[in-house]
Amino acid sequence: MAQAPTRGLTPVRVAQIGDTIVERWRTMAANLDRPQSHACVMTLIICVEDEGDNRFALDIIDQLSGKYPIRVISVGRSDKERDNVRAWVNTACEGEGSAAICSEEIVLQAGPDSDDRLVSAVRGLLVSDLPVMLWWRGGAPQGSALWNGLQPLCDRVIVDSHRFVVADADVAGDWKVARGDGAAALKVLRELVKAGGQRVSVRDLNWERTSPWRGAIATCFDDREMLSLLSDIDRCSITFAATSDAEPASARSLLMAGWLSTRLPRLREQSMIAPGTAWANLSSGRIVAITLCASASKTSLLLVRQSSPTGIEVQAHDRNGKAFRRWHFGAATLTEAQLLDGCLQTLGRDPLFESSLGSSL
Amino acid sequence: MATAAPLVNPFREGMSLEGATQPVQLCIFGASGDLTQRKLLPAIYNLAQAALAPPAFSVIGFARQPMSDDDFRKVLTNAVAASGEVRVRDPAVLQRLCERVHYVAGDFHDAAAYGQLKTKLDLYDKQYATNGNRIFYIATPASLYGDITAKLAGAGLVKPESPQSFVRMIVEKPFGRDLASAKALNSELLTYMSEDQIYRIDHYLGKETVQNILVLRFANGIFEPIWNRRYVDSVQITVAESLGIEGRGNFYEETGVVRDVIQNHALQLMSLVAMEPPVSFDARDFRDEKIRVLEAIHPIEMSEVSKVAVRGQYGPGSVAGERVVGYRQEPDVNPQSMTPTYAALRLSIDNWRWAGVPFYIRSGKRMPKRITEIAMQFREAPHLPFRKAQLETPGGNVLALQIQPDEGITLKFDAKVPGPSMRIRAVEMDFGYGETFGSEDASPYERLILDCMKGDQTLFDRADGVEAAWALVDPVLSTWDADLNVAFPNYDAGTWGPAAADELLAKDGRSWRRL
Numbered sequence: 001m002a003q004a005p006t007r008g009l010t011p012v013r014v015a016q017i018g019d020t021i022v023e024r025w026r027t028m029a030a031n032l033d034r035p036q037s038h039a040c041v042m043t044l045i046i047c048v049e050d051e052g053d054n055r056f057a058l059d060i061i062d063q064l065s066g067k068y069p070i071r072v073i074s075v076g077r078s079d080k081e082r083d084n085v086r087a088w089v090n091t092a093c094e095g096e097g098s099a100a101i102c103s104e105e106i107v108l109q110a111g112p113d114s115d116d117r118l119v120s121a122v123r124g125l126l127v128s129d130l131p132v133m134l135w136w137r138g139g140a141p142q143g144s145a146l147w148n149g150l151q152p153l154c155d156r157v158i159v160d161s162h163r164f165v166v167a168d169a170d171v172a173g174d175w176k177v178a179r180g181d182g183a184a185a186l187k188v189l190r191e192l193v194k195a196g197g198q199r200v201s202v203r204d205l206n207w208e209r210t211s212p213w214r215g216a217i218a219t220c221f222d223d224r225e226m227l228s229l230l231s232d233i234d235r236c237s238i239t240f241a242a243t244s245d246a247e248p249a250s251a252r253s254l255l256m257a258g259w260l261s262t263r264l265p266r267l268r269e270q271s272m273i274a275p276g277t278a279w280a281n282l283s284s285g286r287i288v289a290i291t292l293c294a295s296a297s298k299t300s301l302l303l304v305r306q307s308s309p310t311g312i313e314v315q316a317h318d319r320n321g322k323a324f325r326r327w328h329f330g331a332a333t334l335t336e337a338q339l340l341d342g343c344l345q346t347l348g349r350d351p352l353f354e355s356s357l358g359s360s361l
Numbered sequence: 362m363a364t365a366a367p368l369v370n371p372f373r374e375g376m377s378l379e380g381a382t383q384p385v386q387l388c389i390f391g392a393s394g395d396l397t398q399r400k401l402l403p404a405i406y407n408l409a410q411a412a413l414a415p416p417a418f419s420v421i422g423f424a425r426q427p428m429s430d431d432d433f434r435k436v437l438t439n440a441v442a443a444s445g446e447v448r449v450r451d452p453a454v455l456q457r458l459c460e461r462v463h464y465v466a467g468d469f470h471d472a473a474a475y476g477q478l479k480t481k482l483d484l485y486d487k488q489y490a491t492n493g494n495r496i497f498y499i500a501t502p503a504s505l506y507g508d509i510t511a512k513l514a515g516a517g518l519v520k521p522e523s524p525q526s527f528v529r530m531i532v533e534k535p536f537g538r539d540l541a542s543a544k545a546l547n548s549e550l551l552t553y554m555s556e557d558q559i560y561r562i563d564h565y566l567g568k569e570t571v572q573n574i575l576v577l578r579f580a581n582g583i584f585e586p587i588w589n590r591r592y593v594d595s596v597q598i599t600v601a602e603s604l605g606i607e608g609r610g611n612f613y614e615e616t617g618v619v620r621d622v623i624q625n626h627a628l629q630l631m632s633l634v635a636m637e638p639p640v641s642f643d644a645r646d647f648r649d650e651k652i653r654v655l656e657a658i659h660p661i662e663m664s665e666v667s668k669v670a671v672r673g674q675y676g677p678g679s680v681a682g683e684r685v686v687g688y689r690q691e692p693d694v695n696p697q698s699m700t701p702t703y704a705a706l707r708l709s710i711d712n713w714r715w716a717g718v719p720f721y722i723r724s725g726k727r728m729p730k731r732i733t734e735i736a737m738q739f740r741e742a743p744h745l746p747f748r749k750a751q752l753e754t755p756g757g758n759v760l761a762l763q764i765q766p767d768e769g770i771t772l773k774f775d776a777k778v779p780g781p782s783m784r785i786r787a788v789e790m791d792f793g794y795g796e797t798f799g800s801e802d803a804s805p806y807e808r809l810i811l812d813c814m815k816g817d818q819t820l821f822d823r824a825d826g827v828e829a830a831w832a833l834v835d836p837v838l839s840t841w842d843a844d845l846n847v848a849f850p851n852y853d854a855g856t857w858g859p860a861a862a863d864e865l866l867a868k869d870g871r872s873w874r875r876l
Contacts, residue, residue: 039797069797098767099795218372219416222383224492224525227368263371309453325490327416330453352375 009088009107014121017087021104024091038093038102039069042131044344045122045150048076049138054107057137061105063337066094068344071104071127075118075146078109085110085117119149131155131347135340140164140188151200158343159192160205161185161251162285181206181285185251186360193354203343207353209334210256211342213287216303216312216329217260223325226301226316232294233301235270236260239289241282242275249273250285258360259352260292268359279305286333383527384417384491385814386482390509391500392422392433392464396533400564401500402437403444404806410447410454411803413811419461419489423478425468433464446804461489469505475516482518493526496813503535507549514553531560531813534625535616536822539838540831547824560813561822565626567805567812570768570794572820574633574735575642577762577770584760585638587739589714594757596720597736597874598630601728603680605854606702610693617700618672619834619841622724626733628655628830630764631720634735635710644818648826655829659709666840673703673859675727676850685727685854699845702726703852705862706837707869721866723873727854733764736874747783759874769793 012020025038044061048054054074061072078086086109093102106125110118126132134154141147141159151157164185185206193202221227240253249257253273261268279288282305292301298319306313310333316325334342387405389397408414422433441447441455465481467474486493497513499506510530513519521528532550537543550559565571578584587593600622606613613621636654639646661669676687689696703725710720739758759773770792778784803811812820851859857873866872 039793041797067798095795097795098769098793101796214372214376215412218370218376221370221372222415223417223490224368224384225490227370230368230371263374328457329416330412 008090008092009105010090012087012089014085014087014108017089017106017125020089021091021106024089025102028091028093038100040071040104040127040130041069042133042344043071043073043125043127044068044133044135045154046072046074046135047137047146047150048074050076051078051109053137057135058105058107060337060340061103063335064341064344065092065103066101067341069101069103071125072106073122073125074105074107075122075150076107076109077112077115077146079112080109082111083114085114085121087121115145115149118146119153122150123153126153133158133344135343136160138163140185142188142191151196154200155347156201156203156343157192157196158203158205158340159189161189162206162209164188164251181251182248183251183254183361186254186357189251190357193357201347201349203350204255204353204357205336205339205343206251207255207356208339208342209252210259210287212312212329212331212334213256213290213303214259216314216327217290217292217301219329220301220314220316220325220327226325229294229297229299229316230264232297232299233264233292234266234295235272235293236267237272237274237289237291237293238287239274239276239279240284241279241286241288242277242284243280245275245277247275247284250287252285252287254360255356256287256290258358259356261359262352262355383494383814383816384415384489385494385496386419386421386486386489386491387496387498387810388421388423388478388482389498389500390423390469390505393424393426393428393436394500396500397422398436398440399444400446400804400806401498401810402440403446404804404810406437406441406447406455406458407803407807408811409458410449410451413807414814417490417492419463419485419491420458421478421482421485422462422464423467425466427466428464430463434459434462437462446807469501469509469512472512472515475512475518479516479518493522495526495528496810497528497530498810499530499532503533503537503546506532507546510550510553519553519558527558527816528554529558529560529813529816530554531562531810531821534561534563535620536561536827537831538615538620540828540835543827543831547828551824556824557818559824560809560818561824561827562809563625563629563822564805564809565629566820567807567809568764569803569808570762570764571630571633573768573794574630574762578634579638588737590716590718592739593715593718594738594740595718595869595871596631596634597738598627598634598720598722598734599736599874599876600627600630600722600724600733601731601857601876602724602726603728603731605675605685605688605727606691606694608692610691613702614694614698614700618702618704618724618726619838623704623706623722624830624834627722627724628833630733630735631658631708631722634737634762635715635720637714642819644821647819648823652823652826652829654710654712655826655833657710657712657715658833659711661706661708661833661836663836663840666837669707669865670837670840671703671705671859671861671865672701672841672847673705673725673852673862674698674700674849675702675725675852675854678727678854678856680727680729680855687850687854688726689850699847699849701841701849703858703862704837705858705865707865708833719869719871721871721873723858723862725852725858728857729855730876731766732876734761734876735764736761738871747785761874767793768795 046057048057054076088107090105093100095101108118108121132154134150134157136157136159162181189204196202221230238253238256240250257271257273276288288305290303300317303312303314312329314327315323318324391397405420465478499509519528537546632651632654636650639650674688688694688702689698705723708720737760741757761771763769772790773787775785776788778786
């Protein structure tokens, strides 16, 4: 008997997954001594890198389990498996009575050469006529047989361009090499968006990581006085956490610059992205400061990541360098669960993301 | 002379507009009162915690009771600690909010107090950069609305200080106590403010599930084609409370069930379920259609009241296994009170969609359980090819929209009982909001205060809507006030109302749904 990869999961033959889940719900209803109905709003396929990653991903799903009644299918390769696909299932409800949110978890593992078998198993487990999301937890996906098999089944793919670190040898076909969390990662991302076309929307967790900064800037310019200064703003600089001055611009900072230039096209030629080694203790690539400057009026808006209290501290300075407005925004860093939540909430394309990506060159 | 186009914040474009975007100052009249502590302050905290309130935001309490800023901050802190509606308690958020909370003591009738209030509001406006944007939340007895508005106007507080800034006022229900007083109040408020500044709140419209009635009807192609007299036999709207009057004897003696529930909540539900599809969900289109259907409800003549309306008052009984006293034994209630705690109405709508379809509305205190629902009873199939004897339960499809406590939708239809014989039994297909979306929904006050900050009047009552609702129930109130010849109490606490309410439907060959 196979070892269950995480708590609560029961091993089951692939062909028995559907029946086992139905039986589990029946048993639960019988134990409750009342009819048990449960909703389902989507199938979420998670493509994990290994067993540790599977546990990590399912822990994140647990954090969202009170919000989404979903069928989760975790798919991964395992060196322990040879020419077979192993499966585990779990069903669980959070909350009670009419507020209970119920979910189904299916874990599928197969040997490195069994991607086609994994895809065929997933195909038979999709909940009929509901949206299908693919959360791709690996690096740049192009060239992967698993990606090529799963992507056509989905309405949305969720990737993390921060993880797009691949070795040359891993990349097949016409896809370009992506190396590191920078411009190359965004190039891959643009290719994914293009390949998805109108049918598959692409979301990037790295883009979601910029949302506290975008929200802060937007809110500052809700202030009428700040808005009146906007026409003067002609330069911006973005600083990202780095361990060396030679580090190239991170994907996040490039996306941020792209977004700013879609909002104020004159910033396209006047954006500076610089590594901030003073924040070397933070993980590389994070945005740590943004400045928007007006050359003529000498006014500026400075946003800086703050660790205590955590958040983004913002000051607007006049021509004498005196702060005339201050704001504090909480939570500059979003958890992985919050990032994923942001990607699951809506189904359609995100034109803001796509235009910012297009302008992040 | 051409005016310059207003500046638009380009960074907002394409972003979620869930949050309030404009800096604003919220001034609560009646800041030391029960509503402020139980509902408003927790809702304001929730908005701050969810980052839906703008960062440039301040709260100023105004009431007669002397209190310092720190005292009022303690009121806020205690309200957040005690409220069951607060989802995440974050000391840092509370601290930041407290720093922006102030209190001004003053008599609502004293013009000088408004001058002092203006001085403070101007000071805090500069301090918190709220751009002259103000919302006055009037959480006082309705009898004070007119005087407060007049005195605010006298102090120069109701006119926006620039074309870019706004001044809005939220007023609580009850908005008047009959048609004449509602008209007088509307007229008084509109002397000083324009309709687009006035936000008449009915917290029922802030409930997610009430709004979902519109989504169910107008976003799903399968329902609207059958949502008419051709397929719908009747509609039942129930707003039942298992609670009594909970120590509010003085209030209830003056109000009664018609003013407390029927004139506002129940008629809101009826208008949502019966309205025509609006062109858009913006405030004007939506409220136009809602009011149009209220105006199409067949007026009740005073001579007809006894035929289409039933009143009741609960006597002693048992609710959920507990013995409870009758209404007349409640504190602050006249032992000979003739105030109705139950009402049932049979209404009809004079338009093509609903001609001939009765709408039965009932609401009462001390009912067997707390439940609010709208049930669409569909006509039976024109011909049943099965012998009646094999039907185990009465036929007829029912689509029930449950508003509270378990929000959801149930469709009742007939199914074959498994086995060799053709036996038919009614079954229910349930959809529960909690099971699908969790229970993280915002409180109605949170939603409606946020809407006011955003300047969205869609879910607020308009003057003509309030008057249309009063016009409908006014004959009932007048008739009942004049005719005290009814044997109260006429239903036991813990039952579904007086026998006359059952007879109201029995006359039409129908019965109330067993809930």
